[in-house]
Amino acid sequence: MRFMSTRMDAFPKCSVCQQQFTPKGPAPFLLPCLHAVCETCVTSAAGGVISCSTCQREVNLTDTNLQKDTVRQKVIFHLTVKHRPTELLCTNEDDGNQAVCWCQDCEELLCEYCQNMHSSVKLTRSHVVQNFCDMEPTASNIPKFCSIHKYDPLYLFDKSCKRLICARCRFEDHADHEVEKVDVAAETVTKQLEYHKNELSTLQTRYQAYMKSIRQGTKATDETHNSLKDNTRHIFQSLRSQLDQREKEILVDMENHVKKTKATHHALLTACEEDKKTCTRVLDYINKVFLFASKSDILGLERYVGEMTRTCLDTAAPQTYAVPTAVFNTNSLSKLKANVSGFGAILTMDMDGKSEIIADRGTQTDDDFMADVEMKHKMDMEELKTKIDSDEKHIESLTKLTDKLNSEIESLKSVSPLI
Structure with missing residues (x-):
């Protein structure tokens, strides 16, 4: 049952009414956001405005002339062939027979009888006929x-x-x-789509790296949290009679700090996941264009694909996420015996972290001060090492990307004199 549900979910749906597209149902139309809307929703749009429920983008039909999504039509057809072949009937003869194959040259579904006739008639015997079990995505070459x-x-x-x-x-x-042959115009747009595909692939990798960095930050926050808890407990063992209540307060502050930090990470990760989904969706659509779109289809897609690509690039996240480090402030340890209520705080270390320790130097013993400086130095070294490792990986990634782009530019220069 779960397998059947997965197959059904693979069929594209209208972004307004959420009805699945079928070969016999209303045709899909392409929105500027690269989502699809059925013909029924287009003709019945209230006020001439369609609101895409997937990305909440509104399209004014008086300003935008929607075109049929021929790419998705072919995706729907191939999904039907793969998962619902019994729904396809022979289109060569109106006899209601179940289709078993597809003639690529005639663009018709054929039953067994028509398939045999097709292969025996001189006019059609050379046609490319594909059985449903052998069908692969292909672009139509019929003029x-x-x-x-x-x-x-x-x-x-x-x-x-x-x-x-x-x-x-x-x-x-x-x-x-200004007129040119379809082959030439389609080749130009195809190169532009290849360029968009490369840009989006790079951006997708960047999102993956950024999400990995956020997850690592969450893990580091947990590790820091555990370390701070151990350190807190150790200090309060010698002051338990006076500090029990304060310990509880600090632990609550610590938990709130961690929750806030994790909430920030979760919000960043959620936003990044949505941006990655958009990037992946546009990239997947371009891949489907290469599989299913004819040259005439490609010409109508450049504006939408280019716009969505620019949108993805404009909202691109940075390569990595800098995780703020939290430390447990043990300044004024000797003074705490007289002023317990002011002891302990959860701090986020930044560029001013050292001055906070030094500023309280006058209220500390030498042992307390040296212990704090040693702990701060140790944490700074660990943070610096992590940052250096991250920067080295980033530099290596950028070097590989630069070499790849230079190679592609040289390749394009050798192919086209326009570049």
Whole structure:
């Protein structure tokens, strides 16, 4: 039952009504945030505004012309072939037979009878027919035809109008526009998508490193917490009769400090996880584009993918998270016997940590002062060592990334004279 539920969850859903898409259901339309909305929600949008329930982004349909999400349509089709093949009927003959294969050239579902006929007819025997168990994602190479000049293929791209046109359109309404072949235009956009993919892959790695750093900070906070508790108990053993109540107060403060620190880590981690999910989602969609999108599909995706990529990059988190170190302040230990209520505090060590110890020098014995300085020095050395190790790993990562980017730039220069 759990396995079946997982397979059902794999089907894309409308980001407004949450209904799963099916091959026979309302077609998916692509929102600027790269989520999908069904045709029913598009036509029934109140006030011409659609609110994506996944990322809460609002889209004004009067300003935005949504296009059909052909990539998700093909994803839905392949998921249906994989998990619900009994729902697919032969489209070659209206006889209600269950389909068993797919003709890539005709873009039709075939039953066993039609499959046999397909392979025996001279006109179609050379077609690529895939059985459902052998189907793999592939982009369609069937040319689209002009809606105005019905028998003329759309093999040109008008860069001014951002649309596909045929040869006759080129010399009629688009004579003065900048036009190039679909293959050339699609290749340019494909390179841009590759660049976006590399950027997002790097950003994804950065999120992973940042989340790992936050988790390490949480672990370090726990370790520091345990160390501080042990140290606190040791000090209060000699002053138990006078300090029992104060010990309880300090432990409560300590727990609150730890909870606050962990809450901060959790908030950072949650925000980072959401940003990573967005990055991963855009990256996954680009990968699906490469698997399922035709060249004409690709041309319509650059604006949305580029916008989402820039959004991911603009909200990118730093590579690592600097964890503040907490220490137990034992200044004025000799004075505590006369002023127990003021003893002990949980401090977060920063650049001014040393001055706090020195400022209280006059109220300490030499032994107390040296013990505090020794503890502070030990903790500073451990923190410095951890920071050096982190910086070395960061430098190594940046060096590898720089070498990779330089290699890709040189590769692109050798391929295209435009770069």
